Structure formats: C-alpha cells, structure tokens
Amino acid sequence: MIRISGEFYMPVVIAIAANTEHNKNGQTITSVPVVYSHCVQQAGAVPVILPPTGDEQTVALMLSRVSGLILPGGLDMDAHFFNQEMHPACKASDPELDTFQIALVNLAVKLQMPILGICRGAQVANVALGGSLIQDIPSQMPESDIVHMQKVFSYGTNHNVRFEPGSRLCRMFGESIRINSRHHQSIDVPGKGIRITAWAPDGVVEGAEHESLPIDLVQWHPELLIQKSDDMWPLFSRFISNCQDRFNA
Incomplete structure (x- = not known):
C-alpha cells in the first residue's frame, strides 16, 4: 500500500522484462521502449522494469512483487x-x-x-513451454508475398490477421484485423498448452493463447498501434483485468 496526497492506494504492479543492447562504449545495458510502460500506465497499473539476471532466487523475488508479466519485442532468440x-x-x-x-x-x-507476450515475447513464451520457431520467414517460406518486416517500427498497418472463431483473440477483435508487422521469426511448433489462434494470409502464426492459463501471445506490435487508435485496447484491457483479478484473489 502506498500513500499519495493523503490517500492510500493498492496499485496493481506489472513487470516488463528488459532486453539488452550495447551502448557506444561497448557496455551491455538494459532497455525497454517507453511505449510499453505507457500502455501499462494508461490501463491504471504501475510498470516496473526487470533487468536480466541469472540468479534464480532474484527471479523469484522479482515476480513475488508483481501481478502480471509483459514480454516485449527484441532480439532474435538463440x-x-x-x-x-x-x-x-x-x-x-x-x-x-x-x-x-x-x-x-x-x-x-x-x-x-x-502473461502478455509481444513479438519476441510471444516467441520466448512459446519456446519456454517447449515449442519451436521458424527462424527466418523469407528463406523458410519463400512462397510468401506478405511483408512481415516493416522497414521501421510503425503506427501504420500493413497486412491482415485472421482469428480462430471462438478464440480469445477473436472475441477481442472479431474475425480479422489489420496489424503492423516487424519480424522475420514466428512460432512454428506450439509449446505445451499453447493453441495457435491467429494467422497472416500466408499462414505465418500471428497469435496464440494458452488453453487454461491467462497467457496471450501476439506477433505484431499493439503497444505502437494503441498510441494512435483504441483498436488494440481490448488486448491490454484483458491483460490488466486478469492481473487485477489475481491481485484481488
């Protein structure tokens, strides 16, 4: 519980897993695009950034203080x-x-x-649960005529995604939506409990969900689209609602 201007609050805290990159001095630094934090704050929750660590006890302590986990976009997986x-x-x-x-x-x-996995985050969650990835869509799916790698991160959309009828993503967005796309990898074999529920026109996986746990995975970048439109709000709204339920349990 925290006190602000004389009032007490019990905020829902959402963890965002940091990525790594190298600065001009060759140092490894942690980073997360600020739009992820903005989305969490817009939803009325408090974002915290989790820096990478190899210590299992520290990982456990990190998650002991939060109600939900966002895995953002980032590097290719090994x-x-x-x-x-x-x-x-x-x-x-x-x-x-x-x-x-x-x-x-x-x-x-x-x-x-x-868990909300976005782009690389969706891939990490799938691999963590025993799944695999298509490592390079252009060379492994040469018949595709869909541009999955926008030249720059964009608020604009560039292709459609269709959803499995009755899936959570379908209930959020309807049968189909247009999305932005900046990836050359995607889910191939789904991990344990993961059900593929969204595809690009060429069959590339664009979304998935866990059969029994509150885990939603999307390959596109809703954190950008939501800055210009409310179309992506159902995804974040559902995630924060699940976190609130867990927080109140």
Whole structure:
C-alpha cells in the first residue's frame, strides 16, 4: 500500500522484462521502449522494469512483487533453446537474456500469473513451454508475398490477421484485423498448452493463447498501434483485468 496526497492506494504492479543492447562504449545495458510502460500506465497499473539476471532466487523475488508479466519485442532468440542450429539469416542473439526471460516464463506459469507476450515475447513464451520457431520467414517460406518486416517500427498497418472463431483473440477483435508487422521469426511448433489462434494470409502464426492459463501471445506490435487508435485496447484491457483479478484473489 502506498500513500499519495493523503490517500492510500493498492496499485496493481506489472513487470516488463528488459532486453539488452550495447551502448557506444561497448557496455551491455538494459532497455525497454517507453511505449510499453505507457500502455501499462494508461490501463491504471504501475510498470516496473526487470533487468536480466541469472540468479534464480532474484527471479523469484522479482515476480513475488508483481501481478502480471509483459514480454516485449527484441532480439532474435538463440536457436539452441529449441534444439536447432542458428539460421544464417539470424541476427545477434543474447543467450543470457534468453535464459533469464525463459526463467521468468516458467516461474510465471507455475504461479498462474497473466502473461502478455509481444513479438519476441510471444516467441520466448512459446519456446519456454517447449515449442519451436521458424527462424527466418523469407528463406523458410519463400512462397510468401506478405511483408512481415516493416522497414521501421510503425503506427501504420500493413497486412491482415485472421482469428480462430471462438478464440480469445477473436472475441477481442472479431474475425480479422489489420496489424503492423516487424519480424522475420514466428512460432512454428506450439509449446505445451499453447493453441495457435491467429494467422497472416500466408499462414505465418500471428497469435496464440494458452488453453487454461491467462497467457496471450501476439506477433505484431499493439503497444505502437494503441498510441494512435483504441483498436488494440481490448488486448491490454484483458491483460490488466486478469492481473487485477489475481491481485484481488
């Protein structure tokens, strides 16, 4: 409980898993685009950024203080985590970051904590649950005529996504929506409990959900689209509602 201007509040706290990158001095730094925090704040919750760590006890302490977990976009995953060799088209990866975020997912699943995975985050959650990825869509699906990699992160949309009737994503968005797309990897074999529920016109997986846990995964970038339109709000609204339910339980 915190006190602000004489009033007491019990805020719902949402963890956002940090990514890593290298600054101009060659130092490894943690980073999360600020739009993720904005989405959490717009939903009335409090965002906290979790820096990568290899210490299991620290990971457990991190999640003990929050009600939900957001896994953001970021680097390619190291293919060794799903028993493959890295594809030549893959960019720089960070196995320590992968290990950290996989540990977060595994513990969050044990705690039945709501998870929202976005782009890389959807891929991390799927791999953590035993699934695999298409490592490079252009070379592994050469028949596709869909542009999945926008040249820059954009608030604009560039292709449709269709949803499985009756799925959570379908109930949120209807049969189909247009989304922004900036990825060259995607879910291939779904992990344990993961059901594929959204596809691009070329069959590339664009969304999935857990069969029994509050885990929703999307390949596009709703955190950008929501800055210009309310169309993506159902995704964040459902996630925060699940976190609130857990917080109040």
